[in-house]
Amino acid sequence: MSTPSNTSTKGTALITGASTGIGAVYADRLAKRGYDLILVARSQDKLTEVAEQIQFSTGRKVETLQADLTAPADVKRVVQRLATDASITALVNNAGIAAANKLLEADPDYLEQMIYLNVTALTRLAHAAASAFVARGAGLIINIGSVVALAPELLNGTYSGTKAYVQNFSISLKNELADKGVTVQVVLPGATATPLWGKAGVPVHSLPAEWVMTTEDMVDASLAGLDQGEFATIPALPNAADFEAYEKARLALAPNLSRREPAARYGVASQQ
Numbered sequence: 001m002s003t004p005s006n007t008s009t010k011g012t013a014l015i016t017g018a019s020t021g022i023g024a025v026y027a028d029r030l031a032k033r034g035y036d037l038i039l040v041a042r043s044q045d046k047l048t049e050v051a052e053q054i055q056f057s058t059g060r061k062v063e064t065l066q067a068d069l070t071a072p073a074d075v076k077r078v079v080q081r082l083a084t085d086a087s088i089t090a091l092v093n094n095a096g097i098a099a100a101n102k103l104l105e106a107d108p109d110y111l112e113q114m115i116y117l118n119v120t121a122l123t124r125l126a127h128a129a130a131s132a133f134v135a136r137g138a139g140l141i142i143n144i145g146s147v148v149a150l151a152p153e154l155l156n157g158t159y160s161g162t163k164a165y166v167q168n169f170s171i172s173l174k175n176e177l178a179d180k181g182v183t184v185q186v187v188l189p190g191a192t193a194t195p196l197w198g199k200a201g202v203p204v205h206s207l208p209a210e211w212v213m214t215t216e217d218m219v220d221a222s223l224a225g226l227d228q229g230e231f232a233t234i235p236a237l238p239n240a241a242d243f244e245a246y247e248k249a250r251l252a253l254a255p256n257l258s259r260r261e262p263a264a265r266y267g268v269a270s271q272q
Helices: 021-032 043-060 072-084 109-137 155-174 215-227 240-255
Strands: 012-016 037-043 062-066 087-093 138-142 180-187
Touching: 012 021, 012 072, 021 037, 021 043, 021 087, 021 215, 037 043, 037 087, 043 155, 043 180, 072 087, 072 109, 087 109, 109 138, 109 155, 109 180, 138 155, 155 180, 180 215
Parallel strands: 012 037, 012 087, 037 062, 087 138, 138 180
Antiparallel strands: none
């Protein structure tokens, strides 16, 4: 096994969906940044392969935790680990599945599974990590969303809805933990070359090549965004000011979203 160039540690990062794609690259990059790892995914064989590669290349401690995060019992096992293992200093909430077909063409059972994994499991894990990190006054939570949170016309509306949840949940979590010593980042990738596309029924090679970012570039850009103090990182967006303008416009609605009287344009006389 290779000897790590830096034997200091930043603690342990627990990464879900870590056997392939984005999760596996996060595992490699965070190990190189000085984290030990707990890798979570369904396939023990793939987890073992990723763990052995990272241990050999970095010398970091890498543990695997086989779990199917569409199964409540397995989610509870990972929650328990997050709640009780004081060595864990970072959570990468990456596990997720997608759908590309329209609602009327979709399998409702699959959509329900997707909602559980993308929303319920993510929430349970973030809650456990946040509670533990707040108690210790430090920690990092990275939630992997998607640009479809901002573009629900693309792909499947249920899938974009789950990612809109991740976006809104992350905003609220950031605000709630702002003075607790816990860093929250939400990452909104565009099309990324991962196995997710094939499972969603849209082979990645069928997409325009200019849309598709490599997994390595996506994760490296996201970690650069973290280093720069970004809360929301959109790896493909050329000008961060565009998203800032979007957020400014959203926040400008706030004072008028809830008022005693109906808006005058409806011509409804107030009953008060």
